[in-house]
Amino acid sequence: MAEHLFHLKANWPGVRNDIGTIETLNLKTEVSIPTEMDGPGIGTNPDEMLLGAAATCYIITLAAMLARSGVEKESLTMESIGVVDYTNGIVTYKKIIHKPEIVLTEGMANKRSIVERLVLKAEASCMISRALQGNVEVTAEAIIK
Structure with a gap:
């Protein structure tokens, strides 16, 4: 078994509603609490980043x-949608819905049932979906053309 290490550096200079930064090998951005949760909404936030991780893992796995x-x-x-409940100051990431749209090349119509199975299999196979299993519901609703 080979382990892969990913590194992230974070800097948070202030209190709750300030702005911090994160940096990885290929990503550098500001972060803050989203406006929907009474934050400044500058840069990205943990909710978007979790959605981004789940979406990119899923679409790469499906491809x-x-x-x-x-x-x-x-x-x-x-399109992927993250459903986050923010009630009485308690944040719960409830659900992620992936909505892939797959346009098949001409002559691939006979593969439609395979594609439908793979849409679901990719969700179950994706490393991020597996990491979230039992905590965040992840579903896929495909449009196949």
Whole structure:
């Protein structure tokens, strides 16, 4: 087994509603609490970053599975929605909904049932989805054309 280490440096110079920074090998950005949670809404925030991690893991996993199954596509795009409950100062990340749209190349209509299975399998196979399992519900609702 080979472990991969990912490093992140964070700086938070102030109190709750200040602005901090994070930096990884390929990402450097400001972070703060979103306006929806009574924060300044500058840069990104943990809610968006969790959604981004889940979405990128899912779409990459789905693309790899489609390719391995011989499914040719014109495009693969996706909208993902994170559902966060913020009640009485308590934040709960409830659900992530991935909505991939897959446009198959001509002659691939016979692969539609395979694509439908892979849409669900990719969600169950994605490393981030597995890490969230039992805490955050993750679903996929595909549009296949």
